[in-house]
């Protein structure tokens with residue numbers, strides 16, 4: 001079963017070897033920039049590549065500022081703190097995400113609330129968000145959104161742009177604004193994706209990126225906080241142990257974190273970022289070929305939402321049912337073509353099993369059916 005799909009994937013990557021889901025491509029100045037850091041001895045938490053990487057990401061995304069972090073989870077943790085998330089408060093997110101989204105909420109001693117996704121974006125549904133809020137929350141006299149049941153503050157909302165496909169940002173911005181929720185975008189998977197021409201990660205109060213080894217560009221490990229000027233200055237302070245600037249004294253004026261991105265990693269990031277637009281174009285072409293190949297089959301290819309340019313970080317199909325999904329996973333992996341199911345829903349994980357949640361019909365439907373297909377940039381010259 002699925003021979004034609006397996007054959008199609010092998011034709012794309014022109015290999016009979018194992019085909020991973022997503023492998024990084026180092027085809028630019030990676031070696032040169034990384035060598036620079038070694039020769040300069042500035043491999044650690046201070047260095048010119050960190051500054052350059054932050055500037056280059058800010059310019060690319062047109063975010064006023066960008067602050068580099070040691071990984072995407074740390075970026076989310078700090079972004080949520082800066083959005084005002086405090087102990088005992090609630091943060092609305094989607095159940096269909098990577099566990100880091102929820103963990104960052106838990107690091108703030110806050111609790112996630114799971115609201116359903118849209119089937120066509122795979123991202124948080126503005127309709128489901130508004131429905132949950134109308135049923136369970138009210139706007140207090142103090143201008144804070146609180147639960148009707150026990151008056152807990154609902155502080156923020158964290159949509160995630162699944163596999164690079166932008167969520168319905170117009171809708172989410174409107175609902176968050178009406179309910180006074182801080183919008184923090186988990187754009188870990190969507191660097192290079194545009195919603196109505198604007199970069200994901202720049203629609204909310206803060207946005208975060210990840211440069212883990214499996215993302216569209218990598219620094220080995222790394223992340224970035226996107227925000228305006230004042231919050232970025234705070235983010236830099238918190239992620240660099242809250243040290244007060246001084247020529248020689250060590251004074252830290254609040255509880256800070258060592259969440260800095262090493263210069264060594266930033267160097268890799270600078271070289272990767274130079275190739276990002278090429279990667280996006282390459283991945284969009286691959287996605288178009290997948291879509292064409294799967295036309296008329298019973299696997300439904302997940303395409304970008306209208307008025308969006310998706311980076312197509314991970315290609316995905318929706319199977320007819322769980323049985324077909326399992327058969328696809330079994331057949332492709334047995335033949336050395338790596339495929340994976342979508343994440344188990346966050347409300348099914350033991351840590352978040354008792355979290356508040358709305359109706360999750362779409363998330364459950366997708367959980368049983370979605371499979372990711374190999375999505376690395378295709379290197380024609382090396383094939």
Ligand SMILES: *Cc1c(COP(=O)(O)O)cnc(C)c1O
Pocket residue numbers: 071072073074097098100101160186188189209210211212222223
């Ligand atoms: C990759 C990812 C992150 C951050 O991961 P790190 O490995 O900490 O960089 C966060 N959220 C989502 C949805 C991700 O896919």
